[in-house]
Amino acid sequence: MGKLVERLLQLVPVLLGVSTIVFLMMALTPGDPVEIMIGDQPITPAEELTLRQDLGLDKPIGERFVVFLENAVTGDFGMSLFHRRPVFDVIVERLPATIELSLVALIIALATSIPLGVMAAIKKNTIIDRVATIGSLLGVSLPGFWFGILLLMLFAVQLRLLPVSGRIGFDSEVAPITHFLLIDTLLRGRLDAFWDALSHILLPAITLGLPMTAILTRVTRTSMLEVLRQDYVAFAEAKGLSRRRILFRHALKNALIPTVSVAALETGSLLGGNMIVETVFGWPGLGRLVVESIFVRNYPLVQAAVLFYAVTYVLVNFVADLLYTLLNPRVKL
Numbered sequence: 001m002g003k004l005v006e007r008l009l010q011l012v013p014v015l016l017g018v019s020t021i022v023f024l025m026m027a028l029t030p031g032d033p034v035e036i037m038i039g040d041q042p043i044t045p046a047e048e049l050t051l052r053q054d055l056g057l058d059k060p061i062g063e064r065f066v067v068f069l070e071n072a073v074t075g076d077f078g079m080s081l082f083h084r085r086p087v088f089d090v091i092v093e094r095l096p097a098t099i100e101l102s103l104v105a106l107i108i109a110l111a112t113s114i115p116l117g118v119m120a121a122i123k124k125n126t127i128i129d130r131v132a133t134i135g136s137l138l139g140v141s142l143p144g145f146w147f148g149i150l151l152l153m154l155f156a157v158q159l160r161l162l163p164v165s166g167r168i169g170f171d172s173e174v175a176p177i178t179h180f181l182l183i184d185t186l187l188r189g190r191l192d193a194f195w196d197a198l199s200h201i202l203l204p205a206i207t208l209g210l211p212m213t214a215i216l217t218r219v220t221r222t223s224m225l226e227v228l229r230q231d232y233v234a235f236a237e238a239k240g241l242s243r244r245r246i247l248f249r250h251a252l253k254n255a256l257i258p259t260v261s262v263a264a265l266e267t268g269s270l271l272g273g274n275m276i277v278e279t280v281f282g283w284p285g286l287g288r289l290v291v292e293s294i295f296v297r298n299y300p301l302v303q304a305a306v307l308f309y310a311v312t313y314v315l316v317n318f319v320a321d322l323l324y325t326l327l328n329p330r331v332k333l
Helices: 002-009 011-028 033-038 045-055 061-073 087-122 127-141 144-158 181-187 191-228 231-238 243-280 286-295 299-327
Strands: none
Touching: 011 061, 011 299, 033 045, 061 299, 087 127, 087 181, 087 191, 087 243, 087 286, 087 299, 127 191, 144 191, 144 243, 181 191, 191 243, 231 243, 243 286, 243 299, 286 299
16 A cells, blocks of 8 residues: 555656646747737737736746646636636536547557457468558558548548548537437437447547557567467467467466556557647547647646646556556566
8 A cells, every 4th residue: 555655646746847847838938828819909008917917927937837836736727818717617628528539549449459469479470460560560650640631531531431520410419418429329329329429539539549559569469479488388288278278368468468558658648649630630629629729828728738638647657557466466566
């Protein structure tokens, strides 16, 4: 228990460092949010000063940073400069779309990469191995925004099989329960709406999960090849155990330890990558909101969103450490 608490306490300086960097980057970035909000509207200097005071932008940068940290500890991230609503409420409103997209991308990546990696290891130096290796190299090399545009051009524009953007069609919308459309449509008994929501999420999820699929395929293949060379695998073969039992009960369990480690890191990367993917596909999630907020210098919202990304990233890696102990009891926190 002491080790668990110690690991959790180690997250505090990481989050503090992320908060400091994000705050300074936004504060030092050229552009004035007040001027952007005013635009071409006629306004007096007194009205401009009042607006700055209302937004808290009239204070020195050091004082603003201290206020930001004090409020962040209590979960108060202030008001969004452009939505004129609490930042927390705006993020919570967009968060389900991002979580749903990331989970579907993660499922696609795991469901394809682990079988491909295992097959490539079992069929080493065959056509299956070569295709998996070349495919993983392409998956790592292709930029997400470019691959997403290619998918849109092929499946949405040319073949007209899948929609271009959004989460669901207007005629398929359902009253929210969990705010995850794939779940809500099933809970409402709307199979037609479920397939509509699935068709909308498919392309962005494939685009987001492609780099993760490529990396995990290579990691699983390498790890599986190393495990298959171990003495206990040869001993299991000598005992006359079936090939299937050796692969899935003995080899795969140990081979998945590096895969879990890399999958945790890549799961955190899904949050960073979703900014580009959500923008390309017009996905109404948190990543797209952050991009829009950066352009208009919406400081409180960007700071809160990036802090959320950081918290999620370190927590996912912490959960991965816990999974190590389940896969291999010899690994200790």
